[in-house]
Amino acid sequence: MSHTKKNLIKVKNLKKHFSSGLFHKTCVKAVDGISFCIPSGKTLGMVGESGSGKSTVGRCILRLIEPTCGEIYFQGKDILATKGDHRNLRKQMQIIFQDADGSMNPRIKVIDQLLEPLRVHKLLNGQIKETAADLMKLVNLSADLMDRYPHELSGGQRQRIGIARAISINPGFIVADEAAASLDLLVQAQMMDLLKRLQSERGISYLYISHNLPIIRRMxxxxxxxxxxxxVETGKTKDIFNSPAHPYTQALLSAVPSINPLARPKKNMLRGEIPSPLQPSCGCSFHPRCSQAGTICSQIIPEKRHIGRDHWAWCHFVSHKRAAA
Ligand SMILES: Nc1ncnc2c1ncn2[C@@H]1O[C@H](COP(=O)(O)OP(=O)(O)OP(=O)(O)O)[C@@H](O)[C@H]1O
Ligand SMILES: [Mg+2]
Incomplete structure (x- = not known):
């Protein structure tokens, strides 16, 4: 990914290792040395199977958990170097969760949950109902819903409240962690349009985490x-989807079902399940499942290889020419 001056987020060699066990210490390398940038007003989509470390990345950037090591810059400022009160930073960065139900308190009315970030950051003026109504209008919700309890809303409505809550304090950056996963397809599409509209109106940058490749393609x-x-691979969305270079990306894309009845089902090239991070394999961690693996793959961790403009893959067998073919 190109490093421009306009990068809102810049992450360098981020690692988060979790250790557990009293006598037999085990270590899960949930995130193990990743670097990326997100320019202002742009979206980085993060994909990968369950357990690949996507949410951990988001939580590290928001400092909901402390990274083991690495550098995280927000607007050019190293946020890991700033100790103490992170309130100002929290104002700039928000998260939208997959599970709006789980992140809402069932006993507190919608209006109070909606306005909580404004209250915490002391940004709420006297016009409480008006502020709530404006926020709800922004996400196409009727102001009548503000006096209800969360269980009296639909899943899509609750998710909109989650979005309204996140944008209420005008953040520059939002982590959307499976933000549309629990919704039906139509509501999912509306949610994506809403997030895109807010992005173009306010110049918000997103880290959009999802298993769902069509959603990532759109966002x-x-x-x-x-x-x-x-x-294992990074690049512009069109390059990742049109000419995936890494066998893992190719396998993920081949697993997306087609709704075209005339389309021939694609062969799913992915063998077995993602291995336990407690027993990492030597060499390329994908080699035990890779249909294209050679001897070197079980011995040496692949270096980053340049595939094309802003397109990189970590595989011994990809090259600029082969990926373009
Ligand atoms: N607090 C924790 N303590 C120990 N291990 C953890 C902790 N949080 C996450 N992990 C481990 O780190 C790895 C990455 O987890 P993470 O939640 O980031 O994956 P993910 O890609 O977001 O998965 P999913 O798609 O299922 O949400 C997993 O093996 C998980 O078990
Ligand atoms: Mg996750």
Whole structure:
């Protein structure tokens, strides 16, 4: 990914290792040395199977958890170097969760949950109902809903409240972690349109995390494909989808079902499940499942290889020419 001056987020060699166990210490390398940039007003889509480390990346950037090491810059400022009160930073960065139900308190009325970030940051003026109504209008919700409890809303409405809450304090950056996953397809499409509209109106940058490749294709400007804590491929969305270079990306794309009845089902090239991060394999972590693996793959971790403009893959067998073919 190109490093421009307009990068809102810049992450360098980020690692998050979790250790557990009292006597037999085990270490999960949830994120193991990744670097990327997100320019202002742009979306980085992060994909990968369950357990690949996507949410951990988002949580590290928001400092909901402390990274093991690495550098995270927001507007050019190293946020890991700033100790103490992160309130100002929190104002600039928000998260939208997959599970709006789980992130809302069932006993607190919608209006109070909606306005909580404004209250916390002392940005709420006297016009409480008016502010709530404006926010709800922004996400196409009727102001009548503000006096209800969360269970009295539909899943899509709750998710809109989550979005309204996140944008209420005008953040520059939002982590959307499977933000549309629990919704039906139509509501999913509306949600994506809403996030895109807010992005173009306010210049917000998104880290959009999802298993769902069609959603990533629609939302992201650039894509990072993760496998067991590392990137295996990064590039512009159209390059990742039109000419995927890494066998893992190719396998993920081949697993997307087609709704065209005339389309021949594609062969799913992915063998087995993602291995336990407690027992990482030597060499390329994808090699035990890779249909194209050679001897070197079980011995040496692949370096980043240049495939094309802003297109990179971590595989011994990809090259500029082969990927373009
Ligand atoms: N607090 C924690 N303590 C120990 N291990 C953790 C912790 N949080 C995450 N992990 C481990 O880190 C790895 C990455 O988890 P993470 O939630 O980031 O994956 P993910 O890609 O977001 O998965 P999903 O798509 O299922 O949400 C997993 O093996 C997980 O079990
Ligand atoms: Mg996750």
């Amino acid at each position: 992201a400007d650039t894509v990072a494909v993760m496998y067991l804590g590392r990137f």
